[in-house]
Amino acid sequence: MPAPRKYPQELRDRAVKMVFDLREETGGKTGAIARVADRLGVHREALRSWVRQADVDEGKRPGTTSSDAQWIAELERENRELRRANEILKVASAFFARELDPRLPR
CATH class of the missing domain: 1.10.10.10 (Winged helix-like DNA-binding domain superfamily/Winged helix DNA-binding domain)
Known part of the structure; x- marks a missing residue:
């Protein structure tokens, strides 16, 4: 805000x-x-x-015009959000890969 x-x-x-x-x-x-x-x-x-x-x-x-600055700020916000979501997906995929690997003890 x-x-x-x-x-x-x-x-x-x-x-x-x-x-x-x-x-x-x-x-x-x-x-x-x-x-x-x-x-x-x-x-x-x-x-x-x-x-x-x-x-x-x-x-x-x-x-940089005001409208361009606002657009850039929105894109940066979206980029941060996407990076965070991507990191969550990487951690989740690693977790489930470990769970499904029959070679590893549970």
Whole structure:
């Protein structure tokens, strides 16, 4: 189960939109994150990472998109589960092979 988030998703989305709008109005990147973070009471580095991830999701910056990261996490979870099941099956087959071997004493 993932850890609870400090900031709700609605606040994150609103803050990122405000940064993009402010950048569009002023025509520059400098200071937009700091102004929005101070205005909303959000940590600057948290907002900076949200904006960076939004840029990746929109294709403006290289990196792993949110949907790809979620898909990878699901595949890794499934992989761990399958490895565990495989290990259980190996142990069970070894147990039953020993039980059925007439050469071994019971």
